[in-house]
Structure formats: structure tokens, C-alpha cells
Amino acid sequence: MSINEPYKEIKYTITRLLARREHSRHELISKLKLRKYDTELSEQWLNKFAQSDIQSDERYAEMLARSKVNKGAGELSIRNEFRLHHIDDDIVNRVLTQLDIDWFEHAVLVLEKKKGHAQLSEPKVYQKYYRFMLQRGFSAEQIHYAMGVLRT
Numbered sequence: 214m215s216i217n218e219p220y221k222e223i224k225y226t227i228t229r230l231l232a233r234r235e236h237s238r239h240e241l242i243s244k245l246k247l248r249k250y251d252t253e254l255s256e257q258w259l260n261k262f263a264q265s266d267i268q269s270d271e272r273y274a275e276m277l278a279r280s281k282v283n284k285g286a287g288e289l290s291i292r293n294e295f296r297l298h299h300i301d302d303d304i305v306n307r308v309l310t311q312l313d314i315d316w317f318e319h320a321v322l323v324l325e326k327k328k329g330h331a332q333l334s335e336p337k338v339y340q341k342y343y344r345f346m347l348q349r350g351f352s353a354e355q356i357h358y359a360m361g362v363l364r365t
Contacts, residue, residue, distance in 0.1 A: 223250050223258050231262070235273040238263065239299035274300050274308040285323040288316050290350020320351045320359035333364045 223245065230236055230244060238259055245255040262268040274295060281291045288309065295305045324346060333339050339360065346356040 219251060220254055220258075223254050226250070227258055227262055227268070231268055235276045236268065237270050237273045237298040237300060238268065240273075241268065270300055271304050271308065273298070274304050275311070278308050278312055282312065282314060282319070285326070285349055287320065287323075287346070287350030287352070287355065288314075289352060293350065316351070317355050317358045320346065320355040321362050323349060323351075324356075324359045324363055328363065333360055 226245065226248065227241060230241060236244075241259060242255065246252070259268065277294060277298070278291055281294060286294075291309070292305060324342060327345060328342055331338050331342070333342065343356055343360070346359065347353075351359070
């Protein structure tokens with residue numbers, strides 16, 4: 214095996230992974246470590262890909278945020294997902310600002326879709342949907358707002 218083979222193999226692996234979908238830098242590092250590639254060579258290639266704007270944590274964050282919002286996730290859930298992927302807080306704040314979402318109205322839409330014809334005036338039903346919204350990553354304030362709008 215020549216000296217250039219691992220170097221080329223890492224480049225090929227990163228290219229293949231990014232061709233399928235956006236990945237965070239942390240994700241790529243984890244996947245390369247699983248394949249037991251040299252950490253230093255992997256870092257060099259990731260730096261090159263980032264400098265060429267082929268790999269971008271910001272683009273990854275945008276993709277992830279849009280996906281989560283479309284699935285009905287709240288801001289807290291999305292922020293937690295970003296933490297799991299080691300996305301920088303500046304990028305997180307910028308991406309969430311660019312989305313320009315009214316989280317209170319988003320909570321109303323998510324709850325409205327879930328509850329159907331259920332009556333929120335019943336305590337057990339109210340608690341059930343309150344827990345559902347908490348699990349989706351909405352704040353208590355957002356949940357109370359959505360429940361108030363849909364109660365009437």
C-alpha cells in the first residue's frame with residue numbers, strides 16, 4: 214500500500230458521505246474514526262472541504278432546522294439537536310433567526326394537527342397534549358398560548 218492511498222481513501226469517503234446529504238463536521242469526524250482513518254489526515258481533509266465550502270456546519274444546521282420544523286419540533290428540541298451535533302452557538306442563533314418562525318404560532322399549528330377534535334377543556338386530555346408538546350420541544354409559555362388559542 215502506498216503512502217497516498219489512505220490520503221485518497223479519506224478524501225473519497227468524505228466526498229461520498231457529502232454527496233448523499235449534508236453532514237456536520239462532528240458527524241464526519243465520528244464516521245471517519247469508525248472507519249479507523251488517521252485522525253490527523255482526516256482533520257486535514259475536513260479543513261480543505263470546509264475551506265472550499267463543500268462541507269459547511271451552517272448549511273447542515275439550516276437543513277436540520279428546516280427538517281425538524283417540518284416534523285413539528287419546537288425551538289428547544291432543535292437547539293438540543295444542534296448541541297448533540299456540536300454546532301456552534303453563533304451558527305445556531307443565526308440559522309434560527311433566518312428561519313423567522315413565530316414559535317407560538319408554530320406551537321398552535323402542531324397542536325391543532327395533533328389534537329383533531331379532542332376537547333382541551335377536559336383535564337386528562339389537556340395533560341396529555343401538554344406532555345406531547347413538551348416532548349416536541351416547546352416551552353411552557355408556548356404550550357399555554359397554543360392551548361388557550363385552541364380551547365376556544
